[in-house]
Amino acid sequence: MMMKNASIDESRSRLISNDPRILMNKFKICMLGAFAVGKTSLVQQYVNSIFSEKYQTTLGVKIDKKSLQIENQAIELILWDLAGEDEFMKVRESYLRGSSGAMLVADGSRAETLEISLGLKDRLYSEVGEVPVVLIVNKSDLKNSWNIDQDKLQQLRDSGWQVIETSAKNSSNVDDAYRALSSQLISGI
């Protein structure tokens, strides 16, 4: 793509800034995963502490912000909630541009969503390089119906991935997941 590297640098330099005039470090975080894994619910739970039982598909992009204090630093996460990927829709690479990190989201009760989120990780890396990621396995409130490949999750953990089981419904581990990613981001500054 034309001017790709220049564009990435330009975009990321704006988002990851230590400029004293900018009071907070801002990080663009993409929510990546198959459809209906709970990306929007995770953002809504984290930012607004709300959860809706009804599945509402996301068409396009919704951007929310969340400020937090981590390791004595004030940071702002700019959360890009992208439409889930499936046979109807693909994630646009241009949406990934300038990302400082990503939440890869899988649904523990739909085994195939793990592979989709890992595939999106590869596309993220090819667009912005190896930025910090956290793998969220969502819907832990439905754990008795999980069929996700636990061996694969263990392999990922063994190879250094942060894999966090969450429930956007009851908020279990949601804050922890974002804090885990934030810590990675801070350590990279």
Next chain:
Amino acid sequence: MVMQTQYPENVVDKILQVTLQTNRFAYFSIDKQGALLNKGGELSSMGMPDWEIGQNILDEALFLSGYIPMARNYEYIAAYQVSDAVVVDVHMFKDNGCSWVILVDKSAEKEWESTARQKGNELRLLRQQIENQSSRPEIDSEFHTHFDFFESLNMMALRANDDGSFELLEPVSDRFKDIYPEYLESTVSLHPQQKFAFVENFLIDAKEIWSLEGGSKRIRSGPWIETSADGGEVALEAIALNWEGNKLLFIEILDESYQLNHDFLQIGREGVLLNNILEEEVRKQTSEIRAREEEIALRLVCAADSRDDGETGSHIRRLGLYSELMAKNIGWSKEDAEEIRIAAPMHDIGKIGIPDHILKKPGKLTESEFDIMKLHPEIGGRILSNSSSTLVQMAREICMGHHEKWDGSGYPLGQSGEDIPTSARIVAIVDVFDALIHRRVYKDEMPVDKAIEIMLEGRGAHFDPDLLDLFVRLKEDMTKIAFDYSNPIGDENIDNKKILDDIHLIRPSD
């Protein structure tokens, strides 16, 4: 129900006066046969022929067809198109045995409606032209004379300045004011990229388009969602356009089209989710049925084999597990591998037809006794024949083929090579292996390595060479199965349910 209002006489007079002054009318009356009795007003300008009094006009006044003679006191035809240019409303009423017809000219309204429709079509075409870049009007003249329709399109039209700010080209609708009130503060120095993080990202692509020379280029951002002042969600899309060097940015509020796409996607995805749930349910049910089948098969086979010796109960369980492991390692599907796990134990079911004195004979069989023993594959084949179940079909081919040999010297059919079903070639290997490494009433157990050494002597003669090589590569896993499942099923200390559960659990490459 229409409420009738009583107006004072002077008001009625005024209404009549104004109405007559601002509208064109014509009238005529006819008898029951259609002969013209009276006429007046602007009949000819409303496209009516110059009728003579007494003339029957029904053949020419086609709009009266079916109304004359009048069955009701009053009839009304709205917007009757006399010609391309003339439209009239027709009022008819009965009076003293004749019918009066009043024509009210509606051509002006028709023209207005036509103009409005034309304007709407033009706007649509113009918008289409922008999107298709099929025409390139001069930006200042064309945009400012024709683009006041952005308000009606819910589209914000901006031109990029060199300093990174934007100039608003036309006023925007109230809906835009809800989500982007800053526009009120300035029309020449807007920064939508500061308002919308999404636009900030999109401008990187936009700048690429704007930097290109020659021709006109366009790029769409795809939809994104903002929260409006009332807390609702608004879908937007940005379009960057390089129009002969003009750096244009349009931000459009997506309404119906977005909603339609959203609803389509929602329905499609809900359908996929529902399908997933149903598939998962079917998978669970199938798994339960398969577990029941397996338990029944194992118990029946164990019952049949109990005539032979107690050891074969665990032998058949192991056979299933060895075979499943082999199947998975040659790329069989999980379902097919499960099938061979259940089918393999039935390989010797034909022994049910072999007399006890031969089956249980502790010493070596005579030639005639061995001939009878060699009938067990065919007996098993007959027992399992004519089934529509793929599981039973596989069990039958294993039954018939597990004593066939790669070089064609086996029995009962003397098949060779790949004519022998793969399932039977697998069972032929694991059956011999298990027999060699376990004790029988007529022999001691043999070390695994020694057993494999002996089997390798039959590579390409007795056994499929490729499958035997695979088996050797899997020696460690095979040995584990051999010694983890070595208890006879008749042992009262053995929990058969647990053994069956263990069989499900082991599945090494699941």
